[in-house]
Amino acid sequence: MIEQKLKSLAELADISATASRAGRKVVHCHGTFDLLHNGHIRHLQHARSLGDMLMVTVTSDAFVRKGPGRPVFTDHLRAESLAALACVDYVAISDAETAIGAIEHIRPRLYVKGSDYVDASQDVTGNIAREIAAVRQWGGDVYFTDEITFSSTRLLNEHFDVFPPETRAFLEDFKRRCPLDRFLTAIRRLSSLRVLVMGDAIFDEYHYVSALGQTGKGNTLAVRYQSEERFAGGAIAVANHVAGFAREVTLLTALGKEPGAVEYVKGKLAANVTLEHRYFPTAQTLIKRRFVDQDLQRLFEVYYGGEETERLELDQAFCQWIERHAADFDVVIVPDFGNGMISREMARCISEHATFLVVNTQINSGNRGYHAITRYPRADFLCLNEPEARLAAHDRQSSLEQIAGDLVDKLGARAMAVTRGVAGALIVDPAGSLMVPALSSRVVDRVGAGDAFLSLAGLCMAAGYPADIVTLAGSIAAALDVQIVCNRESVDPVLFAKYATTLLK
Incomplete structure (x- = not known):
């Protein structure tokens, strides 16, 4: 059952188009979902109740640049966890920094985000405004759920060994002197x-060799x-x-x-x-020509x-x-x-x-x-x-x-x-x-x-x-x-x- 829910973005595009032609309302959620918790589950259940089909896309590992040790769980494990939920119809992994590419594939009638994204000015990435524009470009709309919220980041930091002890000690001490908002x-x-x-x-040149x-x-x-x-x-x-x-x-x-x-x-x-x-x-102009192998190990370097x-x-x-x-x-x-x-x-x-x-x-x-x-x-x-x-x-x-x-x-x-x-x-x-x-x-x-x-x-x-x-x-x-x-x-x-x-x- 889980495997049947796991699709590529191209497959989601076809499924969504077919569903839309049949008059079914496609709902789309996107995120990292590194630690699936009650807040996520309620958010997804609410999203599913707003339409006839819920598609969820997950940011791939290569584009999760949130900090050391992240993501804790691989994209395939995160996708499988989402697919195990009864409220989720399909899941795909998205190889992109934002949800815009996934939105353009799915073209949902409704794109659903959590309440912490209501104020776009508080989004440090600025991506939510661009995602909303992409949804509306294809005739869809955006909805914000208002369910119980948890911070996956805080839960991971507190209950998983994401940071070595010396790093954790430094960060805790720093936060007491300078909280996140003040630092940003x-x-x-x-x-x-x-x-x-x-x-x-x-001019740095990499000549890739095997x-x-x-x-x-x-x-x-x-x-x-x-x-x-x-x-x-x-x-x-x-x-x-x-x-x-x-x-x-x-x-x-x-x-x-x-x-x-x-x-x-x-x-x-x-x-x-x-x-x-x-x-x-x-x-x-100085050229540094480096010959590097498939592991990006430098084998030889020439200056010009x-x-x-x-x-x-x-x-x-x-x-x-x-x-x-x-x-x-x-x-x-x-x-x-x-x-x-x-x-x-x-x-x-x-x-x-x-x-x-x-x-x-x-x-x-x-x-x-x-x-x-x-x-x-x-x-x-x-x-x-x-x-x-x-x-x-x-x-x-x-x-x-x-x-x-x-x-x-x-x-x-x-x-x-x-x-x-x-x-x-x-x-x-x-x-x-x-x-x-x-x-x-x-x-x-x-x-x-x-x-x-x-x-x-x-x-x-x-x-x-x-x-x-x-x-x-x-x-x-x-x-x-x-x-x-x-x-x-x-x-x-x-x-x-x-x-x-x-x-x-």
Whole structure:
């Protein structure tokens, strides 16, 4: 019986069309239904009473980005649980972020949501308004049930081991100081900031291959080419992360003179990002070509371009622009990848003229051993990973708290964040230090996670927020980013709000 109720969206479309032609009223409900409870059951029973046939669609696992450990139950298990209810006629899994695609397939006479969606302005995703529009486009209407409600998120957080003990303890402590509504309000207020992002433009290429094994002669690994994809990385990616949260963003970068570079970058930037670029006199825009296997493990990496030797003209052009415009921005965020754009003179200039300066100096294969945060005379907020911090301090043994404190003093900063991968993040300021545990249980690709952390943490620090809000915001951004292949997407403020809701509800 249960199996007969489980259908594809295409099958639901046919069934719904046939039912509608026969004069039967099709009702549609949609959700995650990660923990089926009494509130869901009453909601679905009420929905079924409003028509002749109830179809329920479930968000697939790949699109449930509500927080670590979610969904607890797979989409097939969630669909089977719904199909076991007598009031449900058919169930399908929807491979989409919202219900709009399912609505367009089913075209229900009535789309039913719970009472917590009556006020669309309280929907952090903004999806309910779009779903209502989609229903009405096909001649349907929307109904809100008023049954007993429970929070699946709160029930899962309280009664399932969704979070490790240290994460649970941190979140409970954070919620006492800063409840969810206050945290999300603080994030929304970032929209008032005018932001300059300055740094290397990078074109990241992934060449997807499948491993064949060792060659017949020698120890060379042989692979078979599958496909390739190009991403706008480096400072471009940071500008796009920031653009989701700040209203005005300017990207200051250098590009090669190769055909199509400027057009490509402009096509990849968010609508509220203004591009200010200068040309490298001799170098091309840096391309990082990575060969990755079916598990997204990097096998080999090739650098093309990015090294500029004729610096005088480039330095003068950037420094003149910085001197004239840096003070126009509330915050300058510098993701310094050490790939040839930002010279010591440019670092000095931006340190002198930025109203509030956020800096990351990244260690990578092209600069390992000689690229450190100490090339900047000053900064207000430092954001490094542990190897970058230890390199800057030339210290392998001291505690991270000691190293961060020394760097804060040396550069006159207000605080320093140290990202530590699966160990979470540390922030140190004059008041002390705070450790925030890692917030992601699902890692697709770590490339770009540090840039996402820098973007949100830097904005929050510039806004004057306390260390715990700064670090939690950066950690949520990083947790979302590790679920994205390279820089295919930027951190979405809607998903950020959903993730925060799962953590703090």
